[in-house]
Amino acid sequence: MSKRLIAIVSIFFSCYSVASQNPTKYSIESSFSYGRLLAHRPIMKKLVANNSYSFEATINFNTNGKKLNHRYYNYPIYGLTLNYTNPGNKIQIGNIVSTYGFFSLPLYNKKNALRFKLGLGVGWVEKTFDLQRNFQNTAIGSHINTNIQLKFEKVIPINKLNQLKWAILLNHLSNGSFQTPNLGLNIVQIQAAYLFGIKQQQIDTSKLEIKELKSSELSIYNSSAVKENQTPLSNKYYINETTLQYNFRKGPKTSYISGADIIVNNSLLEFTGNKIQLGVFIGHLMHLNNLKIGIQLGAYLYNRKDESETIYNKLFCEYDFSNRIYSRLSLKSHWAKADFFSLGIGYRIL
Known part of the structure; x- marks a missing residue:
C-alpha cells in the first residue's frame, strides 16, 4: 500500500x-x-x-x-x-x-x-x-x-x-x-x-501501517465441556466438540462465518440412545486486535434431543496466540436455556 x-x-x-x-x-x-x-x-x-x-x-x-x-x-x-x-x-x-x-x-x-x-x-x-x-x-x-x-x-x-x-x-x-x-x-x-x-491522555496521531487482510480463512478447533442434565445432583457428562469453520473477512472489524459441528454428547444417551450430533451454523465475528467476539446460530442435522432443541446458538470469544493457533471460550444454549460452557483450541488451516 x-x-x-x-x-x-x-x-x-x-x-x-x-x-x-x-x-x-x-x-x-x-x-x-x-x-x-x-x-x-x-x-x-x-x-x-x-x-x-x-x-x-x-x-x-x-x-x-x-x-x-x-x-x-x-x-x-x-x-x-x-x-x-x-x-x-x-x-x-x-x-x-x-x-x-x-x-x-x-x-x-x-x-x-x-x-x-x-x-x-x-x-x-x-x-x-x-x-x-x-x-x-x-x-x-x-x-x-x-x-x-x-x-x-x-x-x-x-x-x-x-x-x-x-x-x-x-x-x-x-x-x-x-x-x-x-x-x-x-x-x-x-x-x-x-x-x-x-x-x-496523549493521543497517538502517528501513521500506522495497514496490513493487507486475508479475504478468507479455514479453521478447525476442538473443545471440551462437562454438564449435568436437568435433574439436580445427577451424573456429570463429558462433551467433546469438533468444528470446521470458514471465515469471510468483511473489512477490518468484521467477519462472517459458517461451518459444521461434530459433537460427542454423552448427556444425550438417556434421551436418544445416541451420543453423536451433527449441526451447521452461520455467524458473525468482531475483531478487536488479538481478541475476537462472536455469535453463532445453528441447527442440528442429526440427533436432536427433542423439537425444542432444533436450533442452537453460541456466544464466544477467541484469543490469538499466533497467526495459526488460538483459544476459544464458548457458551452454547438453546435460545435462552444454557446448555454448556466449553473451552478449546483452534488451528487455522488456510
Whole structure:
C-alpha cells in the first residue's frame, strides 16, 4: 500500500474519531445500581422477594489510538470491575460477589456518545440449591458461576478529570449446566457512577501501517465441556466438540462465518440412545486486535434431543496466540436455556 494512501487513511481516522477520544489515560470509577431480579421462569417467582442493589469499583484503561483497532472502534475502553450485589433475597440466594473484565464501545461518532459495554468474568453466589436446606433456590446449583454483564452507558463530563455516568444493565450468572439446577440469575438495574481521571491522555496521531487482510480463512478447533442434565445432583457428562469453520473477512472489524459441528454428547444417551450430533451454523465475528467476539446460530442435522432443541446458538470469544493457533471460550444454549460452557483450541488451516 502506498505511503500516500496510508497517510490519507490515518488522517481520516484521526478526524473521524476525535469526538470519542478519552481525556485521561486511566480512570477510577465507583457506582451504585438499583433494580430487580427477573423471574424469567414461573418457578422463580418465589425468589423475587425485594429489589436488588449493587456496588461496583472499576478501573478503566482508555485507549489512545496506538493500535489500528483503537481508531476503527472510536477509542474503546477496557477495564476490570469488582462487584457486590444484594439480589433482594438474602435467605435463598444471599450475597453475590463477582469480578469481570470488559470492553466498552461508542455506538456512534459523537462526543460523549452512548456506549455499549460487555463484561465477562466469574461470580460467587453465597447460597445455592440444597435438597434439604434450600430447595426453593431453583436458579443456581453452584457457588462459582460465569458472570456476563451487558450495559448501555452514558458519560456526563464535569471537567477534564471528573465525570458522572448513568447506565442501564443486565447482570447474568450461571454455570452452563455444569451443576444443576441452572436456570441462572438475571438482574436488571439502573446505575449511577462517578469517575476520577488519572494522567492526561496523549493521543497517538502517528501513521500506522495497514496490513493487507486475508479475504478468507479455514479453521478447525476442538473443545471440551462437562454438564449435568436437568435433574439436580445427577451424573456429570463429558462433551467433546469438533468444528470446521470458514471465515469471510468483511473489512477490518468484521467477519462472517459458517461451518459444521461434530459433537460427542454423552448427556444425550438417556434421551436418544445416541451420543453423536451433527449441526451447521452461520455467524458473525468482531475483531478487536488479538481478541475476537462472536455469535453463532445453528441447527442440528442429526440427533436432536427433542423439537425444542432444533436450533442452537453460541456466544464466544477467541484469543490469538499466533497467526495459526488460538483459544476459544464458548457458551452454547438453546435460545435462552444454557446448555454448556466449553473451552478449546483452534488451528487455522488456510
